Amino acid sequence: MGFPDLKSEAGLTSLNNYLADRSYIEGYVPSQADSVVFAALSGAPSDKLNHALRWFSHISSYDANERKAFPGDKKSLSSYGPAGNETEDNKDDDEEFDLFASDSEDEEEKLKQQRVESYQAKKAKKAAVIAKSSLLLDVKPWDDETDMQEMEKQVRAIEADGLVWGASKLKPVGYGINKLQIAAVIEDDKISTDFLEEQITAIEDLVQSMDIAAFNKI
Known part of the structure; x- marks a missing residue:
């Protein structure tokens, strides 16, 4: 069945309801599903559609080339949405x-x-529901000479049960300095934001600080 026309009020309402308990259209990180649905919108949803607006704001933080590079296979719009x-x-x-x-x-x-x-x-036999959260982290370097590729490599090297790293990108913060913005999905009972901050800031030769840019329950 999929979403109705996403340029209509009914379509936007359907999208908002669908995203009430989801961070993304499919899975726990941005994918081609998000890219296809995002492209079908004519603009930002209204404030009253808070779930759809939250998702739209997050996906629009990626530029067109980054959205094209999202993982997954691109399918038709009718393949996504409710009644699946x-x-x-x-x-x-x-x-x-x-x-x-x-x-x-x-x-x-x-x-x-x-x-x-x-x-x-x-x-x-139904498995118990596992509480998860989707995070978007800002990891800031010391200066413009910091090796950002090495920083990302060391951040992704942090492994723990209940932690999955997602997409990442560099975003300018001024004076030629970029920050690493990286997505992660955590199991709430196993991983805390304090644990992530402790592990990331322990990379003290590269990392100055870590902030949480977005936090959503899945």
Whole structure:
């Protein structure tokens, strides 16, 4: 089904509702899905569509060439949006079993019990929801002579269970100095922002400071 016309009020409302519990159109980092949907908009959503506006502001922080370089395969707009896997999953969970159907009158109770047991087993196997957050970090160097490629290499070398690094770019801050802006997804129960700051600022020969530019629950 996908999104309706994203230049219409209905389309923008659909996008806003879709992004209420998501940071990106697909996955946990910017991808070609975000690039396609962004290109389908005629401009920034209104303030009342706060989820869509938050996402639009973040994606617009990347220039056109950076959006073209987002990972993933570019698909048609109709491939993205509501009524995708979630809807099908719900149907699988809630409509797969007709608890009162039977092949014959004699088998009715037996079949009903089997279906109830199968339904309950499938529900029990569902994985618990893992709370995650999407971060956008600003990592500032000491001066314009800092090796920014080495800085990014050492930041990405920080590994921990529950931490995934995403896209990055350099952004000017003035006087010929650039900062490293890098995305990350963390599992809230395993990784804290204090941990990230401690690990990144420990690269003290390259890093002057770290700030959180954006923080969104997934």
